Amino acid sequence: MLKKIRVTLSVIILTLVTLYFLDFRGFIPEGLKFLTEIQFIPALLSLNVIILLSLLLLTLLFGRVYCSSICPMGVYQDFAAWLSKKFNKKKRYKYSKAKNILRWSVLGTTVVAFIVGFNFLVGLLDPYGAYGRIVTHLFRPGYLAGNNLLETIFTSFGNYSFYKVSIYTLSVSSMIIALITLFVIGYMAWRGGRTYCNTICPVGTTLGFLSKYSLFKIQFVDEKCNMCGLCSMKCKSSCIDSKNKEIDYSRCVTCFNCIEVCNRDAMKYKIVKRKKEQIAQAMPAYTYIKEKAPQNSSTSEKLAHSKEAVKTVNESKRRFLSASLVTGLAASKLLAQQISGDILPKRELKRQIPIAPPGALSFDHLREKCISCHLCVSKCPSRVIKPALLEYGLGGIMQPKLYFDKGFCNYDCTVCGDVCPTGAILPLTVEEKNHTQMGQVQFILENCIVYYDETSCGACSEHCPTQAVHMVPYKGHLTIPETDTSICVGCGGCEYVCPAIPFKAIYVEGIDTHNIIEIEHDEVEEIVIDDFGF
Amino acid sequence: MDRRKFLRSVALTGAAITTMKEADAMSILSQSFQTTNAAAKYDLVAVMGGEPEAMFRKAIEEMGGMKNFISKGDKVCIKPNIGWDQPVEMGANTNPKLVTEIIKQCFEAGASEVKVFDHTCDDWRKSYANSGIEDAARKAGAEVLPAHQESYYKTVSIPKGRNLKTAKIHQAIVDSDKWINVPILKNHGGAQLTISMKNYMGIVWDRGFFHANDLQQCIADICTYEKRPVLNIVDAYRLMKTSGPRGRSLSDVVLSKGLFMSQDIVAADTAAANFFNQAREMPLENVTHISKAQQLGLGTMDLDKINIRRVRI
Ligand code: SF4
Ligand code: SF4
Ligand code: SF4
Numbered sequence: 001m002l003k004k005i006r007v008t009l010s011v012i013i014l015t016l017v018t019l020y021f022l023d024f025r026g027f028i029p030e031g032l033k034f035l036t037e038i039q040f041i042p043a044l045l046s047l048n049v050i051i052l053l054s055l056l057l058l059t060l061l062f063g064r065v066y067c068s069s070i071c072p073m074g075v076y077q078d079f080a081a082w083l084s085k086k087f088n089k090k091k092r093y094k095y096s097k098a099k100n101i102l103r104w105s106v107l108g109t110t111v112v113a114f115i116v117g118f119n120f121l122v123g124l125l126d127p128y129g130a131y132g133r134i135v136t137h138l139f140r141p142g143y144l145a146g147n148n149l150l151e152t153i154f155t156s157f158g159n160y161s162f163y164k165v166s167i168y169t170l171s172v173s174s175m176i177i178a179l180i181t182l183f184v185i186g187y188m189a190w191r192g193g194r195t196y197c198n199t200i201c202p203v204g205t206t207l208g209f210l211s212k213y214s215l216f217k218i219q220f221v222d223e224k225c226n227m228c229g230l231c232s233m234k235c236k237s238s239c240i241d242s243k244n245k246e247i248d249y250s251r252c253v254t255c256f257n258c259i260e261v262c263n264r265d266a267m268k269y270k271i272v273k274r275k276k277e278q279i280a281q282a283m284p285a286y287t288y289i290k291e292k293a294p295q296n297s298s299t300s301e302k303l304a305h306s307k308e309a310v311k312t313v314n315e316s317k318r319r320f321l322s323a324s325l326v327t328g329l330a331a332s333k334l335l336a337q338q339i340s341g342d343i344l345p346k347r348e349l350k351r352q353i354p355i356a357p358p359g360a361l362s363f364d365h366l367r368e369k370c371i372s373c374h375l376c377v378s379k380c381p382s383r384v385i386k387p388a389l390l391e392y393g394l395g396g397i398m399q400p401k402l403y404f405d406k407g408f409c410n411y412d413c414t415v416c417g418d419v420c421p422t423g424a425i426l427p428l429t430v431e432e433k434n435h436t437q438m439g440q441v442q443f444i445l446e447n448c449i450v451y452y453d454e455t456s457c458g459a460c461s462e463h464c465p466t467q468a469v470h471m472v473p474y475k476g477h478l479t480i481p482e483t484d485t486s487i488c489v490g491c492g493g494c495e496y497v498c499p500a501i502p503f504k505a506i507y508v509e510g511i512d513t514h515n516i517i518e519i520e521h522d523e524v525e526e527i528v529i530d531d532f533g534f
Numbered sequence: 535m536d537r538r539k540f541l542r543s544v545a546l547t548g549a550a551i552t553t554m555k556e557a558d559a560m561s562i563l564s565q566s567f568q569t570t571n572a573a574a575k576y577d578l579v580a581v582m583g584g585e586p587e588a589m590f591r592k593a594i595e596e597m598g599g600m601k602n603f604i605s606k607g608d609k610v611c612i613k614p615n616i617g618w619d620q621p622v623e624m625g626a627n628t629n630p631k632l633v634t635e636i637i638k639q640c641f642e643a644g645a646s647e648v649k650v651f652d653h654t655c656d657d658w659r660k661s662y663a664n665s666g667i668e669d670a671a672r673k674a675g676a677e678v679l680p681a682h683q684e685s686y687y688k689t690v691s692i693p694k695g696r697n698l699k700t701a702k703i704h705q706a707i708v709d710s711d712k713w714i715n716v717p718i719l720k721n722h723g724g725a726q727l728t729i730s731m732k733n734y735m736g737i738v739w740d741r742g743f744f745h746a747n748d749l750q751q752c753i754a755d756i757c758t759y760e761k762r763p764v765l766n767i768v769d770a771y772r773l774m775k776t777s778g779p780r781g782r783s784l785s786d787v788v789l790s791k792g793l794f795m796s797q798d799i800v801a802a803d804t805a806a807a808n809f810f811n812q813a814r815e816m817p818l819e820n821v822t823h824i825s826k827a828q829q830l831g832l833g834t835m836d837l838d839k840i841n842i843r844r845v846r847i
Contacts, residue, residue, distance in 0.1 A: 163680040382657055410657045412619060455748035456822075458724020459741075463655060467777050471723040477820040479723065497655075499742035522785040527775070527813050529790045532580050532844055534808035534837050 002269060003256035010069040010078070017072045021135040021378050022143045024165065036375060036421035038070060039128035040203045045369045046423035056210060063211040063218075063254040067197055067204060073127030074197060074253065076134075077189035081236055084190040092233040093192065095241045098248055099199045107205040118395040123372035127201055130181045132373030133398070137178040140378060141167050168406075170377060174387040174398050193236025198251045208250035217272050218252060218259065220245045224266035231258035231267055346447050348503045353510035354391035355402040355439040355490055358409065359417030359425040362513040363392055369424035372398035376416040376425060382407040384492065385416060400425070402438070404492035404508070409438075411465035411491060434465075437515040439490025439508040441468055443483045447505035450480045460506045463493030466519055469506065481506065487519050577840035578796040580805055584847035586771045587635035589793035593767070594639060596843050597795060603764040604712055606644030611710035612636055612676065613763075615718045615733055616652035616667050618780050619660040625772030625787045626780055627661070628718045630670035632769050632793075636714060637674035648676040649706045652736040655780075658682040679706050687739040694830060695755030697747045702739035707761065715763035715799070719770040719792075719806050721778030724749055726821045727810060728779050729803040730766040731757050754826035757799055766802040768794040775814040788813045800824060800833025801840055808837075 013035060020032045036042060043051040058065055067074045085091050106125070113121040123129050144167045151162035169175055188195040197204040225245060232240040235258055239251035259267040357376060360366040377385045377400055388401040400416070402409060411434060417427040428436060449457040460469045460481055468488035471479035481494075483506075490508045498504040579596045581589040594600055604610060614628035622629065633650065640648050650671040654661040658680065662668040668678050680686065687702035707713050717733035724745070725732050734756045735741050744752040770792035777786045792809055796802040803824050810816050818824065818835070828835050 160677055160679060164683045164685060166683065381659065407657070410619060410660060413657075413660070449746055453746075453748065456724045456726075456750050457745045458722070458749070459745045461723035462779055465780060465782070467782055470777075477726070477822060479726075497742070499745040501746065519782075521783040524783075524785045527788045527790075529788065529792070529809070529812050530582075531812060532582065532792075532805070532809060533812045534805055 003260045006068055006254070006256055010075040013070060014072050014075040017131075018135055018139065021132060021375060022140055024144075024379075024381070030418070033419060033421070036128070036132075036373070036419070039421065040066060040071075040207070041122065041126040041128060041371055042373075042421035045371065046421065055207075059207050059210045059214060061215045063214040063216060063249065063252060064204075064207050065254055066207055067194075067253040068255045071127050071203070072131040073185065073201075074194070076131060077185060077194055077196060078236070078255070080186045080189035081193050093235050093238050095232045095235075095243075096238045098239075098251060102199050103205045103208075106200050107202045110202045117367065119367055119370065119399075120372075120395050120397045122202070123370065123398060124177070125200060125202055126371045126373075127196075127203060129371035129373040130178075130185070132375055132378075133174060133178040134182050136374040136378040137170070137175040138182060141169075166406075171387040171389070171398075173389060174372075174374070177398065193238065194251075194253055197253060198237055198239075211252065211254075212249045214249070215271055216269055217249060218247060218254065218256075218267060218269050219272070220247075221266045221268055224264045225262075226264060226266075228264075230261050230263070234258055234261040346452075346500075346503050347444055349442065349444055349507060351507060351509060353512065354388055355492075355508060355510040356514070357385055357400055357402060357416045357425045358433055358436045358438050358489075358514070359414070359420075359428045360400075360438070360514065361426065363396070364512075366399055366424050367392055367396045369422045370396075370399045370420075371422055371424075372400075373421070374398075374400070375419050375421065376400050379415050379419045381413060381415055382410050384409050401510075402490075402492065404496040406496075408463065408492040408496040409490075411489070411493075434489070435517050435519065437489050437511070437517045439488070439492070439510045440485040441483045441488040441490070441494060442507055442509050443469070443481055444503070444505050444507075447500045447503050448481065449500050449505070450474060450478055451505075452500070454478065457499070459497045459499055460494035463497045465489070465491065465493065466517075469494050487517050489517065575841075576843040577798055578794065578801050578805060578837075579843045579845065580809075581793045581795075581845045581847060583791050584793075586629040586632040586769060586793070588847060589771070589791070590632055590635050590639075590767065590795075592845055592847060593793055593795040596845065597765075600639040600643040603714075604640050604643040604645050607646045608640075608644065608711040609647050609649075609709065610640045610645040611649045611651075611706045611713040612640070612671075612716060613707070613713060613733065613737055614650065614652060614667055614716040614769075615720075615728075615736065616661050616665045617655045617736060619656035619664050620781060621664060622666050623772070623784065623787065624781045625718060625720065625774045626778075627665035627667060628716050628769045629771050630666040632767070632771070633667055633716065634670045634674045636716060636767065637671060637676045640714075641675060648674075649679055649710070650676045651679040651681045651704060651706050653681045653704065653739065653741070654736075679704075681706075681736075684739050690759065692755055692759055694758035696751055696830075698743070698752045698755035701756055701759070703759065704737050704739075707737050710761075712764045713761065715766045717766070717768055718772075718774075719768055719790075719810055720774040720781075721776055721786075721810075721814070721816075723778065725753060725823060727803075727807055727816060729768055729806045730763075730799045731803055731823055731827055734759075750823040751826055753823040754830055754832070757827055757832050758830055762797075763799070764797065766794075766796055766799050768792075768802055768806045770794065770806060770809055773810060773813060775810070798833035798840070800827050800835055801837065802833075803827075804835045804837055805842075 016032055017035050020028050038051055110121050144165050148164050151164050154162050185196045227242055229242045232242040237251045237253055239248040356366050384402050384407050385400045386403055387398040388396055391401055392399055412430050414428050414433045417425045445451050458471050461471045466487045469481045469483045472482045474480035492508050495507040498506045575598050579593040581593045614633050616627050618626040620626035637648050671678050681704050686704055688705050688708045689700055690703050691700050692698050715730050715733055717730045720728045722728040731753050770790050773788050773790045774781050774786050775788050794802050794805050807818055807821055
């Protein structure tokens with residue numbers, strides 16, 4: 001019975017979490033976000049005290065229920081182990097000693113890495129994050145392909161309820177990491193059940209420590225047990241020493257397989273006699289994380305900081321613009337003199353600084369909080385988030401950055417902040433989002449079609465929601481882009497759409513701390529038109 | 535010769551040839567209008583002062599009714615502007631009430647199906663939803679098609695185009711019997727104004743090519759695609775006078791309550807541009823794609839020479 005509940009619960013949670021990651025049409029209610037928020041590391045990083053305490057309390061009461069039912073990676077391992085059973089009916093587990101040195105040193109290293117700001121390790125080992133990447137990079141392409149297949153079938157019958165989506169690899173490195181994770185953890189589970197949980201997983205080690213003191217535990221009923229050893233053969237955590245009738249509770253994930261298999265009813269899940277004082281025990285020291293300055297720290301301070309940033313950027317930009325104007329002018333003169341010159345020097349300017357998603361506040365904030373679960377990558381409706389390589393430094397490998405090759409950040413969208421379970425991308429209201437600057441526009445005159453071909457274009461300004469790039473009179477009836485970085489939100493609309501080849505004439509440069517911009521709007525003036533005008 | 539010069543000389547020769555053939559222009563026009571059942575009473579109908587659907591009803595009545603343009607069993611495609619993730623009040627997209635009324639009348643005239651789509655600039659899901667058009671069109675019984683993937687488009691040749699020789703056009707247009715062009719009147723940073731002709735950019739896939747190869751010329755070129763809309767209906771209920779085509783705030787928008795209807799796309803755009811000029815100065819010669827289209831024989835800018843019906847509600 002207990003096992004049935006556990007299996008049902010875990011299958012439901014796994015399915016929902018997976019679908020929540022995959023769904024791109026809003027079929028899955030947004031409320032399911034809580035399934036990602038109740039994951040241990042996200043709760044820890046977002047300093048969600050209520051969830052954190054509930055998880056700790058849950059463990060102190062019932063043992064590692066988290067590991068057996070809530071953690072998607074745990075359930076994935078059970079699935080792999082279950083499959084291996086199907087292939088090898090005679091498969092048996094057997095008791096082994098706890099690998100204490102290994103698991104504590106992995107946990108220690110992770111904590112130290114986190115404290116020194118190398119968040120990559122936390123991201124890599126966190127089971128929820130790792131599972132998220134598997135879904136995003138491995139399952140999602142399949143899901144999209146399935147959608148496209150259905151689209152073809154339905155559309156051929158004149159039913160338009162499906163629409164096509166494009167499928168492409170976002171980041172080869174993240175995909176490889178996801179693939180390795182899938183195989184390594186899958187293989188470990190195939191061979192020895194919950195090996196990952198009890199040797200490497202930092203969450204497993206932490207909760208394992210707590211569950212030693214839990215209220216409810218699996219226990220031998222001494223008078224009934226004949227030490228047949230069936231239970232330890234069934235124990236995927238290899239934590240039952242049936243010869244000595246001992247259970248290593250730090251490794252038990254309360255899967256109830258032992259209870260179910262025992263045909264003498266000699267295994268019971270019940271309250272431990274010597275009780276309570278342990279519950280009061282304080283949280284282990286390592287669960288405290290580096291205190292972060294409160295998020296809504298004095299705005300004036302932030303503003304002062306951002307103004308500075310704007311200033312320096314503006315200065316360098318001015319220099320850059322005047323320089324490019326001079327070169328531009330010189331070049332056009334040259335061309336006028338010798339008509340033969342066919343190709344103007346065009347410049348490739350590649351982004352030097354990455355663009356962090358809106359709500360990420362700053363690179364530091366993102367680096368510290370993000371575990372690279374790639375939920376934002378998966379959920380961004382504009383599909384403009386992808387994992388970084390080294391742009392944020394070593395500690396920020398796989399953390400999300402914006403790119404504008406396939407689209408641009410929708411002005412009114414706030415999805416990434418809404419879904420991020422760790423608070424790495426903070427939720428913004430539409431109003432806040434509209435005034436968040438995550439990058440600044442840069443215009444390269446000599447690449448611009450209006451300048452180069454002397455024909456109309458204006459695609460950039462067309463897409464610009466704030467008119468940070470707007471068209472001003474140029475030669476004849478032509479208009480040419482002019483930029484005003486102070487009202488640019490960095491959405492990349494201009495960069496995405498700029499048709500100049502081979503190099504775009506406009507792009508967005510990232511900034512390491514996001515700014516709040518002020519957009520002035522003209523008064524609404526009453527214009528009455530009471531004639532046709534012709 | 536550098537490319538610019540080359541283009542310019544091509545344009546000049548082209549202009550010379552078309553001026554010579556100015557007289558033929560009308561014959562090309564009448565040719566493209568042969569799809570209609572009966573001759574319309576007016577070349578252009580302009581209506582002012584009503585709600586979008588009321589102005590449309592009036593205009594189409596003056597034009598002799600929808601039956602003049604849509605025949606029984608026709609597969610009809612309606613192409614509004616749904617380019618932006620903006621609400622109705624911003625006047626960035628065609629008014630959904632107008633779209634609803636057109637769909638209704640198409641069905642009343644016997645259309646076997648009505649399809650609606652646009653190749654949006656903002657995220658298409660958001661634009662379709664927040665413009666209110668997706669919902670309105672579905673309720674009116676039309677099918678709303680996606681247009682965000684290249685595979686929905688078919689390559690067609692544009693023999694009369696200058697710079698644009700082929701284009702990928704949405705299959706809903708290519709496969710339709712009749713199509714109706716329903717733009718909204720707006721300022722446009724690059725093309726100065728976006729009206730009926732510029733609205734064609736939403737039926738093609740590769741808009742980047744337009745921008746990169748003389749936008750104004752390409753706009754005129756694409757309008758020479760052999761399947762012309764049976765009607766151009768310019769929604770000027772709200773017009774976006776500045777910061778177009780996306781718009782920034784309500785201060786960009788004027789509640790102008792106008793509607794223009796014509797089979798002649800050049801005349802429709804000329805009339806709408808003149809109307810726009812009252813809200814903000816916009817000399818016709820700045821909107822060069824209109825005159826370029828006239829040169830290509832797509833219609834006339836000379837509003838005095840055509841039969842116009844002006845109605846106030
Ligand atoms: S920023 Fe994205 S990848 Fe990082 S934790 Fe949040 S949702 Fe996951
Ligand atoms: S706010 Fe921008 S980056 Fe974030 S999910 Fe939306 S479109 Fe994507
Ligand atoms: S990135 Fe480009 S389109 Fe976006 S706000 Fe800045 S200038 Fe405008």
